[in-house]
Amino acid sequence: MSEVLAPVSITAKALEEIKGIMATKSIPEGYGLRIGVKGGSGCGGMGYMLGFDKPKDGDITYEVEGVNVHVEKRQTMYLLGLEVDFYEGSDARGFTFVNPSQER
Structure with a gap:
């Protein structure tokens, strides 16, 4: 695989x-x-998504x-510039997304 700059x-x-998750959920x-990204509507703006998938043309x-x-x-x-993190606290747990270019 050639060296690719990670967005x-x-x-x-x-x-x-x-x-x-990959080890315990039988990811093929x-x-x-x-x-x-997934498009939002109204004031919600754009959201981010994570999943497991095969590589596709155009990736x-x-x-x-x-x-x-x-x-x-x-x-x-x-x-570009997005950071995927994982939060684990007493109130919630899950993946979080921080994109400095979208902060106001």
Whole structure:
């Protein structure tokens, strides 16, 4: 795989959780983490999504500590600088997304 600049960074805590999911949820061989955007409506704006998927034509694929990450090339401009983290607290737990270019 050629060296690709990663448009999205993944924290160590999020990576640990992703690897745990891949190990325990029977993610098929050849699948990787897909990071994308989903359009919002009204004031909600755009949201982010995570899932496991095979690489597709038009994807940018890169590796983060053994995990292949797939991003649709046409969505890259919306994802540049995005950081995926994992929050685990007494009130909630789940993946969080921080995009400095979208903060006001």
